[in-house]
Amino acid sequence: MKTSDFFYELPEELIAQDPLTDRSASRLMVLNKNNKNIEHRSFKDICEYLSPGDCLVRNNTRVIPARLLGVKPDTLAHVEVFLLKRRSGDVWETLVKPGKKLRPGARVSFGGEGEDAPLRGEILEVLPDGNRLVKFTYEGIFEEVLDVLGQTPLPPYIHHELADRNRYQTVYAKYDGSAAAPTAGLHFTEELFDKVKNMGVEIADVTLHVGLGTFRPVKVTDVTAHHMHSEWYQILPEEADKINRIKKEGGRIICVGTTSCRTIESATDENGILHAGEGDTDIFIYPGYKFKILDALITNFHLPESTLLMLVSALAGRDFILDAYEEAVKERYRFFSFGDAMLIL
Numbered sequence: 001m002k003t004s005d006f007f008y009e010l011p012e013e014l015i016a017q018d019p020l021t022d023r024s025a026s027r028l029m030v031l032n033k034n035n036k037n038i039e040h041r042s043f044k045d046i047c048e049y050l051s052p053g054d055c056l057v058r059n060n061t062r063v064i065p066a067r068l069l070g071v072k073p074d075t076l077a078h079v080e081v082f083l084l085k086r087r088s089g090d091v092w093e094t095l096v097k098p099g100k101k102l103r104p105g106a107r108v109s110f111g112g113e114g115e116d117a118p119l120r121g122e123i124l125e126v127l128p129d130g131n132r133l134v135k136f137t138y139e140g141i142f143e144e145v146l147d148v149l150g151q152t153p154l155p156p157y158i159h160h161e162l163a164d165r166n167r168y169q170t171v172y173a174k175y176d177g178s179a180a181a182p183t184a185g186l187h188f189t190e191e192l193f194d195k196v197k198n199m200g201v202e203i204a205d206v207t208l209h210v211g212l213g214t215f216r217p218v219k220v221t222d223v224t225a226h227h228m229h230s231e232w233y234q235i236l237p238e239e240a241d242k243i244n245r246i247k248k249e250g251g252r253i254i255c256v257g258t259t260s261c262r263t264i265e266s267a268t269d270e271n272g273i274l275h276a277g278e279g280d281t282d283i284f285i286y287p288g289y290k291f292k293i294l295d296a297l298i299t300n301f302h303l304p305e306s307t308l309l310m311l312v313s314a315l316a317g318r319d320f321i322l323d324a325y326e327e328a329v330k331e332r333y334r335f336f337s338f339g340d341a342m343l344i345l
Contacts, residue, residue, distance in 0.1 A: 001223040001287065006313065007304045008325045016338035017160040019167040024189050027333055027340040031324055033316045034345075038324055040331060043187045043341050046298070052200030053251035055243060056298075059182040059259045060205045062173040064143075065150025065165070070110040070121070077101055079108055081121060081134060082153065083146075084179060084211055085232065090136045091124065095212065102132060111149045119145050143176060153179055155215055155337050157303075168337075177209035177232070183337040184257030184299045202251075204242045208233040208263045208281075218305055223286055228307065233263045234278035240267075243274050243293070252295040258308050261285070261294055268292040286310040287318055297344045301328060301335045316344045 020026055028046060030039040041048075050056075066083040079102060082095040096102045102123050109117035118138060125133040138145045152165040162168060170185035172193075197203065213229025220226050243264065247253055255261040266281035268274045272292050284307060297315055302308040313321045324342070333340045 002221055003218045003223055003226075003305050004221075005223075005318065006306070006309050006322075008322055008329075010304060010329060010335060014329065014332065014335050014339075015157050016334040016336060016340075017158055019162075019186065019338045022189075023171070023187055024192050026187050029324060029328060029333065029340070029342045031316055031320065031342060031344045033320065036320055038327060044192070046192070046343065047195055047199060049343055049345065050196060050199065050201050050254070051252070053202075053246065053249060054254055055202045055204050055246040055251055056196065056254050056256055057204045057206060057243065057260045057264060058170070058172060058185055058188075058256040059208050059210075059263065060170075060172050060174040061178040061182060061207050061209050061259075062176045063152060063168055063178045063181050063210075064176050065146055065152050066179045067151040067153045068110050068119070068146075068149060069151070070108040070117075070119075071113060072101060073107060073109050073114045075101075076113070081108060081110075081132075082179070082212070083150075084131065085209070086177070087133060090138075090142065092134050092136065093127070094132050094134045096123075096132050096134075099130060099132075108134075119149055153212075155180065157336060158338065172205070174205075175207050175209075177207075179212045180210045180214055181337065182208075182210060182257045182259045184341065186338070187298075187341050188256070202242060202246060204239045204246075206233065206235050206239060206260055206263045208259045210259055214308070218307060223310065226284065226307070228282040228284035230280045230282040231259075231262075232278070232280055233266065235263065235267055235274065235276050237276040240274045240276040247272065247274075247293060253293055254296040254298065255294050256298050258297070258299055258302075258311050261297055261311065264293055265291065284310075285314050287314045289314045291315065299342050299344070300337065301325065301333060301339055301342060303336065312342075312344060 028041045028043045080097040085093045110119040
């Protein structure tokens with residue numbers, strides 16, 4: 001299986017640069033894997049494809065303002081520090097630019113210079129992949145300092161400034177920790193969730209903190225040689241019990257986004273039982289993978305040759321997915337994070 005098997009042509013003007021005013025006003029392409037049927041709908045029509053007793057599984061992570069711009073107090077050189085993952089306490093794994101200036105022992109100030117700066121960092125270690133461990137010092141609460149000094153990171157293919165950073169959060173975002181949003185959930189409003197619940201569909205929440213690795217291109221020719229990035233997840237016992245109960249009762253487990261999918265597939269055993277707990281997952285889903293608990297998926301349109309395109313190809317079939325993407329281009333769907341949605345049944 002080659003990475004080039006997952007390539008498609010995408011005109012640049014179809015990459016959505018701005019979110020819609022109404023989250024649920026996006027378009028919805030519905031794929032039926034069994035009969036290879038494709039429908040073109042509005043996302044507001046999603047309820048027509050849900051049934052009482054189904055379960056929507058969503059990822060309640062929150063995007064943090066993870067991009068910090070600072071200076072080295074000794075040289076006043078400008079540097080950028082991108083928070084990837086909290087290792088322990090005030091020590092974070094980070095991506096830094098320029099790396100040559102930030103060796104172990106180097107100090108960085110944010111929002112000021114020297115010891116008077118409201119946030120200060122010291123490089124502790126250079127990791128094998130070039131990332132840095134940074135220990136931060138500050139007064140007060142780290143998250144509040146970050147809200148003032150940090151910038152919300154946007155994917156590299158979005159070039160417009162975001163007027164309202166809450167538009168890169170889902171309405172159910174709860175736990176801080178992501179460097180990128182679980183974008184399939186951006187289409188839902190509170191009103192739409194109320195409608196879903198009122199028709200007898202249950203909601204289950206899991207947490208997976210999305211890392212920048214989600215944008216990392218596959219650089220190998222052979223798909224199976226790709227090294228998948230690792231991300232932290234948590235599934236609470238009551239949520240695992242809910243999903244297992246609904247599955248046992250014959251309801252469908254419908255994931256909102258690939259991150260929810262990867263979370264529950266990582267924590268499900270070969271008997272189809274989802275286990276509560278937390279840990280790191282580097283699960284890589286590509287064609288040939290047998291889904292253990294997921295029945296359907298709500299997702300966005302993904303980059304050519306990406307691991308996410310491989311995941312949806314594992315669910316619906318590569319040829320069917322590429323045919324659907326070709327039709328999406330022809331029908332002028334909006335692509336990627338702020339784009340339109342797809343439902344795979």
